[in-house]
Amino acid sequence: MALAASFLGAFVVAKRMALVGDVLSHVALPGIGLALVFGYDPIYGAAAFLLLAAFGTWFIERKTELPPEAIIGTFFTATLALGVILVPNEELFESLFGNLFAIKPQDAAIIMAVSFIIFILTIMLSRRLTIGIVAPDLAKSAGFKPDLSYLGFLLLFALSVALGIKLIGSVLMGALTILPAVSARNFSWSLKSFLSFSVILGLIMTGAGIFISNYFNFPPGPTVILTGIIFFVISLLFKK
Amino acid sequence: MAEPILKVKDVSVSFDNQEVLKDISFSVNEGDVLAIVGPNGAGKSVLFRVLMDFIPYDGEIKWRNDVKIGYVPQKFFEKSELPLTVREFFVLKSKNLFFKDKKFSDSVSHELKSVGLDPEILDKQLAHLSKGQSQRALIAWAILGHPNVLLFDEPTAGIDLAGEDTIYNLLHKMKDERGLTVLIISHDLNVVYRYADSVLCINKERICFGPPKRELTGENIKQLYGESAFYQHGH
Numbered sequence: 001m002a003l004a005a006s007f008l009g010a011f012v013v014a015k016r017m018a019l020v021g022d023v024l025s026h027v028a029l030p031g032i033g034l035a036l037v038f039g040y041d042p043i044y045g046a047a048a049f050l051l052l053a054a055f056g057t058w059f060i061e062r063k064t065e066l067p068p069e070a071i072i073g074t075f076f077t078a079t080l081a082l083g084v085i086l087v088p089n090e091e092l093f094e095s096l097f098g099n100l101f102a103i104k105p106q107d108a109a110i111i112m113a114v115s116f117i118i119f120i121l122t123i124m125l126s127r128r129l130t131i132g133i134v135a136p137d138l139a140k141s142a143g144f145k146p147d148l149s150y151l152g153f154l155l156l157f158a159l160s161v162a163l164g165i166k167l168i169g170s171v172l173m174g175a176l177t178i179l180p181a182v183s184a185r186n187f188s189w190s191l192k193s194f195l196s197f198s199v200i201l202g203l204i205m206t207g208a209g210i211f212i213s214n215y216f217n218f219p220p221g222p223t224v225i226l227t228g229i230i231f232f233v234i235s236l237l238f239k240k
Numbered sequence: 241m242a243e244p245i246l247k248v249k250d251v252s253v254s255f256d257n258q259e260v261l262k263d264i265s266f267s268v269n270e271g272d273v274l275a276i277v278g279p280n281g282a283g284k285s286v287l288f289r290v291l292m293d294f295i296p297y298d299g300e301i302k303w304r305n306d307v308k309i310g311y312v313p314q315k316f317f318e319k320s321e322l323p324l325t326v327r328e329f330f331v332l333k334s335k336n337l338f339f340k341d342k343k344f345s346d347s348v349s350h351e352l353k354s355v356g357l358d359p360e361i362l363d364k365q366l367a368h369l370s371k372g373q374s375q376r377a378l379i380a381w382a383i384l385g386h387p388n389v390l391l392f393d394e395p396t397a398g399i400d401l402a403g404e405d406t407i408y409n410l411l412h413k414m415k416d417e418r419g420l421t422v423l424i425i426s427h428d429l430n431v432v433y434r435y436a437d438s439v440l441c442i443n444k445e446r447i448c449f450g451p452p453k454r455e456l457t458g459e460n461i462k463q464l465y466g467e468s469a470f471y472q473h474g475h
Binding site: 130134193 | 292294309310311313322323325328329331332333334365366381382385387391402
């Protein structure tokens with residue numbers, strides 16, 4: 001899971017849409033609420049809402065040329081409010097902050113498999129995505145379709161947020177995506193090193209966070225994020 | 241006479257009901273250098289975008305069937321969030337996804353040499369290149385894969401005169417050696433005199449089109465840049 005999220009995160013940071021992930025993750029809440037109301041597994045509701053939101057963002061951005069942050073900020077923050085109303089109180093805390101230790105084994109297997117698929121798809125997309133980010137016009141002139149790779153990226157991102165909700169919750173999922181990438185950016189010298197460090201840091205941060213939370217009996221989600229922050233502070237020392 | 245490689249007829253572009261280009265017509269013959277001149281905001285870069293079919297337009301644009309376009313944008317990698325190296329930048333153009341492609345990297349070094357860059361530059365970060373170097377790298381990127389048409393959007397400022405001079409020599413050399421057809425947006429009328437076979441002056445609409453010596457008259461230039469135009473003849 002951390003693998004997929006931190007890899008995608010590198011591109012999220014590169015495309016200057018760090019806050020998007022944050023807000024996008026709140027979009028999941030009404031989905032969770034509705035799924036609970038109708039008796040489905042909340043993860044499906046979350047995934048449906050997120051994919052819809054990703055597609056909506058892409059569409060509105062194409063139509064209006066507003067930056068993604070503005071679009072998502074404007075249209076989807078309201079979903080947080082809606083979500084809080086829809087999600088029953090006892091489920092709300094778990095939706096917001098996740099609970100790693102409450103996951104059933106078969107769910108964990110599915111999450112891992114899907115994460116791995118997301119990771120592979122992102123690798124396949126990464127070259128097109130990169131050229132689309134650094135120089136959309138050049139990408140088009142060379143016959144690539146930056147619009148489509150961006151849509152693919154948003155959908156993968158939405159999916160990874162949906163998966164992360166059970167683990168770490170919708171509030172902190174954004175941080176899981178961004179933290180490894182911003183830390184890696186501070187000391188990487190090439191695209192390859194940036195992407196690799198993002199993934200490695202994501203894995204270490206998650207692993208260490210879970211270990212610490214287990215040991216001290218802290219909630220896992222917040223512990224993982226705080227571990228990430230420590231890595232980020234360390235990475236600042238490397239910044240020339 | 242041979243069929244022109246590009247024919248443009250009555251092309252107009254509007255953004256939000258504001259006309260940016262109006263009824264532009266011209267044609268380009270194979271192997272020619274066409275210079276496009278005009279004041280800031282005249283729609284020169286928009287014309288390039290139209291020619292590459294990036295934005296919608298009215299009118300007719302007809303490229304010959306076998307054209308392959310290489311594009312050199314005006315500016316690039318000023319501040320990139322991605323720490324891309326020159327090598328990685330070139331690899332992005334490869335359609336080969338996972339594996340190292342010997343043939344591809346050979347042609348990359350070949351093109352780098354032909355624009356006068358040392359292959360050592362491959363390991364540098366794009367953001368650390370000088371303006372002249374990144375200009376050359378962009379040209380190398382554009383000609384990688386052997387296009388027969390080059391669209392070159394000249395930077396307004398920032399390259400010193402010596403550097404600028406060699407960029408034009410370079411373009412000229414490529415035209416001669418590879419038979420490239422070159423469309424160049426230029427800000428320097430001296431360059432236009434020296435290198436272009438024909439010139440297209442636009443300020444939203446077409447003001448002149450033809451051989452530079454005939455078309456770049458004092459009157460046309462005054463109409464193009466306004467009364468205050470500072471104009472120097474190169475000869």
